[in-house]
Amino acid sequence: MKKNSKLIWTPDRSKFPEQNSDGSLDVDLASQKYVKVWQGPNHPGVTGNMSLELTICGDEIVQAKTHVGYLHRGFEKLIERRKFIQGFTTCIRMCVAEPDTNEYNFSRCVEELSGIEVPEMANWLRALALEMARLQMLLRIVPGQGNTTGLGLGVQWGVYLRDLILDRFEELTGGRVYHMYITPGGVRGLLPDGFKQRMEDALKKIDEFIVDITKLMYNNAVFKKRTVGVGYLDPAWIDKFGVVGPNARAAGFKRDVRKDYPYLIYDKLDYEPFTATDSDIYTRSLVRREDLRTTVELIRQIMAKMPKTGNIRAQTPNVLHWKIPKGETYVRCESSRGEYGYYMVTDGSEFPRRVNLRGPSYVHAVSLLEKLLVGANIADVSSMMVSLGTCPPEIER
Amino acid sequence: MDNIAIKLLFTLLGLFIVLNWGLIQAGIMNKIVARVGKRIGMPVYQPYFNLIKLYSKRTSITHGVMFYLGPLFRLSGGVGMFLFMPLIFGSEYWSNFSFAGDVVLILYFQFFGMLGMALGAGEGGHPYSAIGVSRGLSQWTTIELPLTLAIISIAIQYHSLSFTDIVAAQQGGITHWTMWTNPLATAAGMLAFLGTMGHSPFDLVKAPNEIPIGPPTEYHSTFLGVLRTNAAILHVVESVLFMNLFFGGATSWFELILKTFLIYFWSVFVGVVFPRFRIEQSVSWFLKVPLILGILAIIFI
Amino acid sequence: MSLKDILTPFTAWGNIVKEPITIKDPINNRPGAPRYRGFHKNDITKCIGCGSCEEICPNNAIDLLPVEGIETKDGDSGLRPRIDYGRCCWCGLCVDVCTTGSLTLSNEYKWIEEGNADAYRFTPGVDKKPWDKNELGWNKPVPNYEFYALDRVEMQELEPNKRDNSFIEIVQGFSKEQAQLEADRCVECGICVAACPAHMGIPAYIKAIRDDDLEHGLNILYDTNPLPEICGRICTHKCESVCSLGHRGEPLSIRWLKRYIADQNPSEEYKKILETENIEKNGKKVAIIGAGPSGLSAAYYLALLGYEVKIFELYPEAGGMMRYGIPEYRLPYDQIDKDIDYILSLGVEIQYNTRVGGDVSLDELKEKYDAVFAGTGLHLGRSTRIPGSDHKNVYQSIELLSKITKGEEINLTEKIVVIGGGNVAMDITRSLARLQKQKFGKVQIITTSLETEDILPADVEEVVEAREENAVINPGWGPKSVEIIDGKIKGLNVVRCLSVFDEEHRFSPKFDEDDKKFFEGDMIVESIGQGMDISYIAEDIKSSIEFGPRGRIVVDKYFQSSAKWLFVGGDIIQGPDVIHGIANGHKAALGIDKYLHH
């Protein structure tokens, strides 16, 4: 995309009330100048189940507060009550849309703390599962960006393709949405017969989809009008807010855990993450489309390079009474929304002492979104949320 | 045809046909939109189920008298338009109550429904209704401009403010249609038509992703049933309006159904593949493209 | 906004001529993938109700409940898992962990309930469901995917060529790492506890090994078994035969783990660990006949209760059949001494070389003591009674074994035939093989039995090891006659044995008389069972005791005979088995306590 600095929209914050030192605003609702509007939790434009408390003046947002907790299940508390083998079934529900990153991070924490080496084959299969998970998530997000502006057609196509990937998941892992495939110690199954062929068929359809969605959405005059220059994320904010992944890449920062801190077998794969500099909704969406392309390519590479067969599970201690010595670690992997990290502390018992998830949405959808929405048009709220890749369950856990 | 009773009877029969055609048309359009999304889509008769269901809800709460009247105003707007719209050219039975100045009256009714709805929706107390109403009215104002300009252009062209006259002038072959004789007015009118039908990119009045679903947020049960009934009538009558203005009217029911379908399809055709404009984009677009076309239509007539 | 940007989106209308991708009948035509994790199935005949599924379920979704028509028996708890679909998350961990492989998931996934959510609770396999016949669905994924090791930790043993000429203990015992690794395999189901005659707290002491708390482990052992060193070596380990791990892999080496605990605790520390330094005496006296497992066990528990216990033993050393019936390479004498010394250290007295009924009469004991426990065991060898079996070179294994223990010379020949397929037959075979190796430098010994290889009563490892030591095991033959020429044994005539038991599982062998064979040998050892000798019970006492079929003394559950003061236990009640003897002794001790205090 041609850089068009004229289009970059920066909110003029001068006409809004002065911010207090703690960032709050004195908005006098009784002055009839402002209206308070709640978006969510029961709102089709809000991703997941969260809500935004917007104070608007006309169509412009003066103040935004995010409210989360509608999906809070106390995971971190529950995992403290689950054995290590039980934990991975629980923690994956932390992000419904892309559960495998949770499985992987949890397993890797456990393996690292108990000093278990995972067999080579399992690593390849894990990478495959992670990339498939990213693929299915992107197939929701990429057309979903169109949906937020009223272009529902892309979703019809994209979700179908996502379903094809879920079918492959079903074959490979036995689960459709919650795969529970990556266990501490390895994975739970080899590729079924004919898997590669069926996967390739699905990938071909995704290639076509990328062409179609580009024509429909990325080359759409109205879509461009709605997204180019809107939701500008200042590159100076990347570090200030801890922005990661595609959102950082759209602002010119080449942040990709797969490249920066190679895990599994990613150092054996050949690819380059896409970066752009315009940092608006359109660019972020563009980065995601390129991610989609990359992911398809990566899955092809993984399937071509992976060994035919092999051991898929390291011999762990008996899982019914698996104790891990005292220790702590932090692991991260690249989810479709950026760095996805787990901090785990063990205390020598059969249960983890503390598991803390660092989801990208935690900053994207709370502190960043609150700031980014000020001065924006109320019509762009859901566009912005989707472009930031908000996933509420990983905020509140 | 002096007997007013028979006239009324045929008018009501026409209303019945128009209502049914409106519902079936909505079903067909749903099917077509579904096919573009590579799916089967709801059955053609689904709008009937919806309508019966809405009327059969056991409870329906109201937020006061104006809330109650909103849908009725809207319905009277739609039915009013219908009453004064000649359906079939040359047929006394199907010309309803059209008279010499019906074009003006219909434009009035077009806006009347809107206003009534706005009042009722505002009474619902929901902020999304209020936002939707203010958006709807501002957008409608900008739609009216090119549409009115186009109609003025046609009125100048045919020296008449009567549909019967306008349609009569277009008889005698496809080349006599306003579409060919006054393409600028047609272009302005048909772009305005996109706005009147409320499909993307001009559907932000009820944009489900931001203000679900705009003015009718609080409407439900029978109220929504009335609104849906009106929508079915209105969609056909709007199409008939544009058919009469630009596409030579209809001389038979078949022609009417075909033409209204195609005209309505035009809005669907555009709507499916475009996202929606923001309100200020929509307003500025209407003030740019169709308005200029409308002005040009008047200048060049 | 270029014209291209306005026009290209319309390409999407191309889809209108394409066939929709919607699935026509998704409800009926969409079976889950072959590996799909759908609803549960359970093969209830295979399931043993071990409860591993309940243990691993992250959501507490599985209950173990008794099921009508399934008996609780050894190796089967009679419980079956009931799944609560108000909890289940279909992770399939229960399938992965299942010890028998009976629990699987089908690929069915539709279960709609109208209004009544209580229905989502069912016992798979028992409550009939439409998917019970479903073949597809989640199974255990692939080999090598196990939640616990299926194979035992290799036990270090002496090489055959190093052991076949000496009586050094073969089994070396676990190191700490090995023991913990082996203990780690335990799934803590507890099914073994019921199978063990002494109902030892097996999962608990295995847990103690995992936690490296061997002192606690020893406490658990001594709760039910005062001879852990001995049992840790030669127990018939009924627990291992029912071990839930044994259904798909090798059962846990429970015996070796017990031995590990006993081995690791030094005998000097026992009193401190077991807190038996001060036992309050209650002033009552009990006499025990026979220092075998049952006698020692009774003595130990009585001593713990504060009784003054005296054991009358026929032989010069204590241990009974454990010492005189089991060869040293399986059970070294110093280990027997370790256990016995500890029991003696509690104040138990043994009067050696005393034959009750001879040196001291039962009546005397009755007078002097408050109660008497008789655990005299089975010391008489049984004969096959085939023609020629009365020859002087036809021996009973039991007497040979005790001779070997005592160090007495036996008349060893170069070719030996052993009749019998039990562990005792293997013991005598291997002992004689060692002696042959020492004396002649080679082994020529044939062991034959009625039972064929697959139903051989001896432990598999015994047979394997015997063969490693160059003994020939040739099962499936019934002895017909001893071939004697010129007063010297030439060998044994045998015929093919077709079946040993009849339909009702009674001993009734059938032979194929045409299929004959001749085993060459100049010495024949019979090892087909033992008999008891209760001649020490005088006639007047005998008349007050009730006898059952085959001359067995009738006892109640506390092993109290009809003569209230006389308790009888051990092999003479329940056949030759150490652990039974120990359990009997324990029970009897409790019975005596009850008898004397109430």
Add this chain to the structure above:
Amino acid sequence: MEQILQDIGKQFKITDIVKKRDNLNFITCEKEQTISLITYLRDIKGFSHFVLLSVVDWIEDGVFQLVYFLNNPDKKIDIGIRTMISRENATMTSAHHLWEQIATYQRELKEMYGIDFPGSPRVDESFILEGWDDIPPMRREFDTKKYSEENFFPREGRETNDPEEYMKKKLYPDEEK
């Protein structure tokens, strides 16, 4: 990494250095020095990316372990800074001025652990929970299962048997120990 640790050691009192991976270290720092250490790392050592702020409840020792996890995106190294604060009167200096999102973390910790961060924006507003009136739920002494059973009506009629106990009851009911 070694160099950085040495540099820190010169200026701050750090203990308990754990090298988890080549690019991941954990260090313990005193409560008073923590914020200045973080500022130092951010401004001088290039740890510009704040990863997370977490708490571990060591109820046995009566302390909360706060973990500030920083990342240096250029050198690709991570450091976790642990600080122990007492469980009673749990208060910590706010660090919201360093990174914007820390305010959110502190709000969460206030709610979930009851750790106060005076001066942090909106720290007293509820974040996830609504109307919570029990002890902060993430503290170790809070028994979530008990709370759930008391409040949320688990479906009744569940019972289970332990195989060992059940077999004992069934096969040798009068056995004594």
Add this chain to the structure above:
Amino acid sequence: MAIEEQNKKNKFIDPDLEKREILSPDGEIIKIDPMKDYFCDAKPKVHEPANKVIEKFLNWSRANSLWVLAFGTGCGSIEIPSLMTSRFDANRFGVQMRPTPRQSSVFIISGYLAVKTLKRVIRSYEQMQEPRYVVALGSCTVNGGMYYDSYNTINRLDYYIPVDVYVAGCMPRPEAMLAGFNKLKERIKAGRAEGANEYAEKFDWYKANQKKIIKDWNMPDYNW
């Protein structure tokens, strides 16, 4: 008054929900009580079904026009896009998503409910017009599911709102959901789906259950 007491007890009081007085531009003092709903705070009533034959016809149309409230309460909402889009296309069975509770007749509780969400669910449910139906997805609505021991999720849904159809699974697949809709249709056609009336009958019991766990009950007791 109970609300105020509860609010006082509560640590977090939403200032927007407090009673206040404001001065209008012409000097008039206006009292504002945001907690009062000026139109609808009456207890719900049982609405008897109409005449049998008519009701059968109406139920038939109701069954074929299921408008679902687009409220993703839990994990299950991840399968709703699949359900509604081209692959499974629930539209052809008359299932449609509506963005507002007023216009919806089916409430899909897609899995676990956090207490905070339950509060919104109850309000949304009460705003739906009768007859209304509830479809509960997954284990969580039956007996707590994965989160049976969580301090913030309810264990069984039928204590708070009447449930018509349960679909087993975690998550139920779209096919199972479609089967669930079929079952719901059967139920409606047979006239058994009278959850709204049940709610009105056992209103006090439901309210007591709801109030037991929703600690800050800062909303009207009933709100249609």
